[in-house]
Amino acid sequence: MSPLAAQIGAELSLVRRNGEQLLITLGIPLVLLGFFGSVDILPTDTDEPIDFLVPGILALAVMSTSMVSLGIATGFERSYLVLKRLAATPLGTGRLITAKTVAVVCIEAVQMALLVALGFALGWTPVSANWLLALAAVVVGTFAFAGIGLALAGNLRGEVNLAAVNGLYLVLLLLGGVLFPLDRLPPFLRAIGRATPTHALADVLADSLMKAGGHTATSWVVLIAWAVVMPAVAARTFRWA
Amino acid sequence: MAAVEVENLSVHYGPLRAVDEVSFTAESGEITAVLGPNGAGKTSTIETCEGFRRPTSGAVRVLDLDPWAQRTALHREVGVMLQDGGVYPSARVGETVAQFCRLYDRGAMAGELVARVGLVERTTTTWRRLSGGEKQRLCLALALAARPRVAFLDEPTAGIDVNGRDDVRGIIRDLAGQGCAVVLATHELDEAERLADRVVLFNRGRIVANSTLANLRSSRTTVRFRSSPSLDAQRLAQHIGLEVVANGDEFIISFSSPDSSMASDLVSRISVWLGSNSFPLHDLNVGGERLEDVFRMLTKEQGP
Numbered sequence: 001m002s003p004l005a006a007q008i009g010a011e012l013s014l015v016r017r018n019g020e021q022l023l024i025t026l027g028i029p030l031v032l033l034g035f036f037g038s039v040d041i042l043p044t045d046t047d048e049p050i051d052f053l054v055p056g057i058l059a060l061a062v063m064s065t066s067m068v069s070l071g072i073a074t075g076f077e078r079s080y081l082v083l084k085r086l087a088a089t090p091l092g093t094g095r096l097i098t099a100k101t102v103a104v105v106c107i108e109a110v111q112m113a114l115l116v117a118l119g120f121a122l123g124w125t126p127v128s129a130n131w132l133l134a135l136a137a138v139v140v141g142t143f144a145f146a147g148i149g150l151a152l153a154g155n156l157r158g159e160v161n162l163a164a165v166n167g168l169y170l171v172l173l174l175l176g177g178v179l180f181p182l183d184r185l186p187p188f189l190r191a192i193g194r195a196t197p198t199h200a201l202a203d204v205l206a207d208s209l210m211k212a213g214g215h216t217a218t219s220w221v222v223l224i225a226w227a228v229v230m231p232a233v234a235a236r237t238f239r240w241a
Numbered sequence: 242m243a244a245v246e247v248e249n250l251s252v253h254y255g256p257l258r259a260v261d262e263v264s265f266t267a268e269s270g271e272i273t274a275v276l277g278p279n280g281a282g283k284t285s286t287i288e289t290c291e292g293f294r295r296p297t298s299g300a301v302r303v304l305d306l307d308p309w310a311q312r313t314a315l316h317r318e319v320g321v322m323l324q325d326g327g328v329y330p331s332a333r334v335g336e337t338v339a340q341f342c343r344l345y346d347r348g349a350m351a352g353e354l355v356a357r358v359g360l361v362e363r364t365t366t367t368w369r370r371l372s373g374g375e376k377q378r379l380c381l382a383l384a385l386a387a388r389p390r391v392a393f394l395d396e397p398t399a400g401i402d403v404n405g406r407d408d409v410r411g412i413i414r415d416l417a418g419q420g421c422a423v424v425l426a427t428h429e430l431d432e433a434e435r436l437a438d439r440v441v442l443f444n445r446g447r448i449v450a451n452s453t454l455a456n457l458r459s460s461r462t463t464v465r466f467r468s469s470p471s472l473d474a475q476r477l478a479q480h481i482g483l484e485v486v487a488n489g490d491e492f493i494i495s496f497s498s499p500d501s502s503m504a505s506d507l508v509s510r511i512s513v514w515l516g517s518n519s520f521p522l523h524d525l526n527v528g529g530e531r532l533e534d535v536f537r538m539l540t541k542e543q544g545p
Contacts, residue, residue, distance in 0.1 A: 006343035017331040077329060085327030088291055089344045090317045
């Protein structure tokens with residue numbers, strides 16, 4: 001077995017072992033979609049709330065896995081000197097990041113399958129869906145959120161990182177336009193919301209899944225900018241121990 | 242060529258000179274103990290050898306590789322045991338050893354390694370449920386996963402019970418016996434005394450002794466005795482013209498001894514002085530130094 005395969009095995013094993021974290025990562029988006037998709041209490045400003053909710057919750061799921069889950073786990077690995085110990089093996093940074101990426105992608109694949117299935121069950125009817133573009137958006141979003149999570153994990157102590165990542169998750173949930181349209185926010189907060197990767201991903205997913213894509217150039221630019229800048233920041237500032 | 246070569250190495254953190262122009266070597270098949278008080282520069286030096294730190298100046302070669310510039314190549318050949326941690330709390334013993342063995346092209350057999358460090362009964366136990374000694378054993382196993390040509394072991398027997406220490410010492414001796422250069426960082430002088438072929442003693446970022454254990458002990462003579470704790474060591478030191486280290490009711494005088502008559506003359510002068518000042522004299526002993534004495538003397542001499 002190659003070093004990469006060994007590390008992928010270890011990463012997936014840790015994901016399985018941290019069941020409570022996995023439950024939150026998978027569970028929160030499912031509960032939000034199930035509840036708000038069934039009970040029409042959100043000001044979605046659409047005839048079919050589920051059509052608004054599914055792309056937003058998919059964006060939220062990407063954020064949960066690649067920023068919150070990856071960021072918290074990596075932060076604690078740094079605190080426990082796991083990363084320092086691995087740095088003294090021939091594994092190397094590239095294979096370590098690849099192994100973590102594979103673990104994230106595996107969770108996201110399960111998340112997407114469950115959320116899309118739940119969306120269909122709740123009556124979601126995508127019109128002219130461009131699934132390939134949506135998949136590309138998820139990949140770019142994963143880079144953006146993983147960059148944010150690793151930038152925090154590589155610079156903050158385990159407990160501080162835990163608080164910071166969860167706090168940021170809440171802020172992005174509220175300002176990202178995933179549960180209600182950004183137009184409902186005051187102009188100042190609306191401007192901030194449009195600059196978040198969460199809104200950018202939700203917007204391009206909604207466009208790809210409901211309008212065949214191609215109508216959200218600004219959101220693509222915002223999303224790609226986050227996906228380029230944050231991994232670069234993480235790579236530059238990350239401390240292994 | 243030595244397995245580890247450190248030449249005029251300096252490591253600075255801002256204005257702090259953690260390591261100041263130190264040089265030493267560690268040979269294949271030998272156990273080199275790196276000793277010194279806290280903050281002496283041991284960890285910075287070893288971490289530079291492991292490729293974790295970049296030298297401020299000077300040169301380090303491990304297996305003829307530059308640890309900073311050729312880290313990946315180096316890490317195929319070296320085993321590292323951190324002083325603390327390094328394993329995720331929910332990771333199991335067997336899985337962790339197996340994972341590390343697979344990271345190396347010619348890694349050890351995981352099952353054999355678990356047995357060698359005495360953790361067969363704990364194969365499915367998670368790190369968080371291991372005792373302190375068992376954690377040390379697991380960390381040692383991870384360091385051996387590479388079948389290393391150089392092993393950097395930081396406090397390998399810390400927290401391990403007496404019998405367990407003998408097992409770990411046996412493993413380390415076997416490792417050196419197979420040709421591995423073992424660099425052992427420890428605070429426990431007894432450990433170094435039992436295991437080391439060579440001792441490198443750090444103090445305040447500099448090396449104050451670098452020799453084989455036998456040479457280090459034989460180069461100086463120690464006179465030790467017990468007396469009243471109220472004995473003024475300074476007054477005695479002034480009288481005999483040598484430094485006197487007081488440790489409770491034990492007094493130690495260490496000196497270079499080119500002439501064997503010097504020791505008997507000194508004993509005579511001490512006896513007379515103690516008698517004339519009405520201090521008792523018990524357990525008088527003259528001999529080569531223990532490592533502990535060398536450590537105490539050399540790290541004290543460099544003090545403020």
